[in-house]
Amino acid sequence: xxxxxxxxxxxxxxxxxxxxxxxxxxxxxxxxxxxxxxxxxxxxxxxxxxxxxxxxxxxxxxxxxxxxxxxxxxxxxxxxxxxxxxxxxxxxxxxxxxxxxxxxxxxxxxxxxxxxxxxxxxxxxxxxxxxxxxxxxxxxxxxxxxxxxxxxxxxxxxxxxxxxxxxxxxxxxxxxxxxxxxxxxxxxxxxxxxxxxxxxxxxxxxxxxxxxxxxxxxxxxxxxxxxxxxxxxxxxxxxxxxxxxxxxxxxxxxxxxxxxxxxxxxxxxxxxxxxxxxxxxxxxxxxxxxxxxxx
Amino acid sequence: xxxxxxxxxxxxxxxxxxxxxxxxxxxxxxxxxxxxxxxxxxxxxxxxxxxxxxxxxxxxxxxxxxxxxxxxxxxxxxxxxxxxxxxxxxxxxxxxxxxxxxxxxxxxxxxxxxxxxxxxxxxxxxxxxxxxxxxxxxxxxxxxxxxxxxxxxxxxxxxxxxxxxxxxxxxxxxxxxxxxxxxxxxxxxxxxxxxxxxxxxxxxxxxxxxxxxxxxxxxxxxxxxxxxxxxxxxxxxxxxxxxxxxxxxxxxxxxxxxxxxxxxxxxxxxxxxxxxxxxxxxxxxxxxxxxxxx
Numbered sequence: 001x002x003x004x005x006x007x008x009x010x011x012x013x014x015x016x017x018x019x020x021x022x023x024x025x026x027x028x029x030x031x032x033x034x035x036x037x038x039x040x041x042x043x044x045x046x047x048x049x050x051x052x053x054x055x056x057x058x059x060x061x062x063x064x065x066x067x068x069x070x071x072x073x074x075x076x077x078x079x080x081x082x083x084x085x086x087x088x089x090x091x092x093x094x095x096x097x098x099x100x101x102x103x104x105x106x107x108x109x110x111x112x113x114x115x116x117x118x119x120x121x122x123x124x125x126x127x128x129x130x131x132x133x134x135x136x137x138x139x140x141x142x143x144x145x146x147x148x149x150x151x152x153x154x155x156x157x158x159x160x161x162x163x164x165x166x167x168x169x170x171x172x173x174x175x176x177x178x179x180x181x182x183x184x185x186x187x188x189x190x191x192x193x194x195x196x197x198x199x200x201x202x203x204x205x206x207x208x209x210x211x212x213x214x215x216x217x218x219x220x221x222x223x224x225x226x227x228x229x230x231x232x233x234x235x236x237x238x239x240x241x242x243x244x245x246x247x248x249x250x251x252x253x254x255x256x257x258x259x260x261x262x263x264x265x266x267x268x269x270x271x272x273x274x275x276x277x278x279x280x281x282x283x284x285x286x287x288x289x290x291x292x293x294x295x
Numbered sequence: 296x297x298x299x300x301x302x303x304x305x306x307x308x309x310x311x312x313x314x315x316x317x318x319x320x321x322x323x324x325x326x327x328x329x330x331x332x333x334x335x336x337x338x339x340x341x342x343x344x345x346x347x348x349x350x351x352x353x354x355x356x357x358x359x360x361x362x363x364x365x366x367x368x369x370x371x372x373x374x375x376x377x378x379x380x381x382x383x384x385x386x387x388x389x390x391x392x393x394x395x396x397x398x399x400x401x402x403x404x405x406x407x408x409x410x411x412x413x414x415x416x417x418x419x420x421x422x423x424x425x426x427x428x429x430x431x432x433x434x435x436x437x438x439x440x441x442x443x444x445x446x447x448x449x450x451x452x453x454x455x456x457x458x459x460x461x462x463x464x465x466x467x468x469x470x471x472x473x474x475x476x477x478x479x480x481x482x483x484x485x486x487x488x489x490x491x492x493x494x495x496x497x498x499x500x501x502x503x504x505x506x507x508x509x510x511x512x513x514x515x516x517x518x519x520x521x522x523x524x525x526x527x528x529x530x531x532x533x534x535x536x537x538x539x540x541x542x543x544x545x546x547x548x549x550x551x552x553x554x555x556x557x558x559x560x561x562x563x564x565x566x567x568x569x570x571x572x573x574x575x576x577x578x579x580x581x582x583x584x585x586x587x588x589x
Contacts, residue, residue, distance in 0.1 A: 009393065012387065012390055012393045012395070012396065013393065013395045015383075015387055016387060016393070016395035016396055016398065016399045017395065019384055019387060019399045020395070020398060020399055020402060022462070023399075023402045023403070023405055023406065023462075024402065024405075025421075026406075026409075026414070026417045026418065026421060026459075026462065027405065027409075027417075029417065029420060029421055029428040030417050030420070032428070033420050033428065041426050042426065045425060045426055045430075045431070045442070046430075046431060046434040046435070047431060047435075048428075048431045048432055048435050105308070106308040106309045106312060107309070109305040109306065109308065109309065110305065110306050110308075110309040112305065113301070113302040113305045113306055116302075117298055117299070117301075117302040119299065119302060122302060122306075125306065125309075125310075127580065128313070130576070130579070130580055131576055131580065132313065132317050133576075134519050134572050134573065134575065134576035134579075135317060135321065135569060135572075136522070136523045136544065136565065136568055136569055136572060137523065137525075138523065138525070138544045138547045138548060138565050138568070139320075139321065139324055139547075139562075139565040139566065139568065139569045140316065140317065140320045140321070140324070142324055142327065142547070142551050142558060142561050142562050142565055143319075143320040143321075143323035143324040143326075143327055143562065144316070144320050145551075145552075146323070146327065146332070146337065146558060147320075147323065149337065150337075150340065162312075162315070162316065163316055165312055165316070166312040166313060166315060166316020166317055167316060167317070169309055169312050169313065170313070170317075173309070197296075198296060198298075198301045199301070199305075202305075223407070223408065226410065227410040227411055227412075229410075229411065229412045229525070229526050229529075230525060230548075234552065244410070245410050245411075245412045245413075248410070248412050248413055248416060249412050249526075249529060249530070251416065252415075252416065252419075252529060252530050252533070253533065259420050259423065259426060262416050262419075262420065263416075263417070263420060266410075266413040266416055266417055269410055269413050270408060270409050270410055270413050273408040273409075273410070274405065274408040274409075276408070277404050277405065277407060277408040281404055284404060284407070285404070285470050285474075288467055288470050288471070289470060289471060289474045292467075292471055292512055292516060293471070293509070293512055
């Protein structure tokens, strides 16, 4: 509607350029930081691009601290938690996949009944879910820490999975319920007349039709779980139970700041969700909009 | 099986989860907040009831009030910037005939993919006084001649943390505004063009009024979530320099999990935070949610 005159088009290109630079700047900085040595970062503090590039930072992290390469040859100190990269990565994968699976399973059972069966208590459950989205994680984590500690359940992946599932379920239900609402009820009625049970009708008729919503909800839950810091940080302090965000957080305020290593591990941690966002952009956009305004 | 029984059985897993991870901790946090709970009590398991002690100590703690003040300032800064930027960028990517707008649109979700704690570390690198990427760029462009201490200056530190937070959470707001823009009937603009309205008039008389509801949603949701900012604070400033970036969630975290580990007071402070957010939740449920069609 605005883009008619030449000067208007020029201004739009300029505004886009600013937006693109703003979006890409941190990611580009991360990549440039991760691809050079500490020495080259310190050699000239006014230079944007390094004189030479190296993959040694990634080699060190991916080899669990074993392959020091050229740039860490003389390093006497390396952050201990770098060595736990693989354990942290696989913990993150286990937690995020389990949370996504459980949340989709429980969430779709709930969201379906909330959308279909209009009882006073299902309405109340929906409102409770909306309210639950606003409970701050820190308010939950202080009592959960005290309970988990007293029953000896600190440092377990199971505890983190249960906590994250409970925390994300309300959000998942908010995303799923409006979608189930749009699937016509006649389909299940027809199936029930043909002798299908209530659960059978849900499982065989409704769930396959809801695949797009399940994809949208699943990818959002996976991303939020992959990013979650506070829950695993408080519940799991032992290195073998840390998730990736906890390992990254442990690099903050280390005795020696290795910016290059930090940027490399950040890049490795953000890569999976960036790939998901690029591949499933359409679903994420729909899910985010549905979870915020419908119900 | 009757419809009622069926509905109940289907909700059993959710109800168990919500009871275990949401309802019970919320009640138990209330219990902790009126008891004396430190590391010693945690070991022995005996929590002595101390009434409103934790709350009154909280209200007498100047650091708590600093944290509240910082949280409010942080929230006002981030939420207003996000709404202005979200409307501007959503209008920008709506210009599908401009090829650079299509590029921006493709990139818009990228910050949503970045883990908040990684985002914090990345901006620590950008802001670094000695080795920072931002200073390097500004040196190269000739904008500055001496390095700037972005996050280390008490006057600017809170804003320095606000920028990465805005960067990371902006995609959500843009997506909502962009979706709402698709719902505005084209005829309104065509009619306005016939009546000779210029671009600015079309924006203020048509676009902005039609976006009112979605802006209200973003305002409430983003306010509620900005109150709980944590990761960027942890990574970039750890509350510093001095107490310049102590915010509510950081206060609760430090009081509880750093020596002298006052769990009772931590729970009390997190309850105050939850109450602040509860106001936003009430507004959201009462006035905003369900009244919008995208």
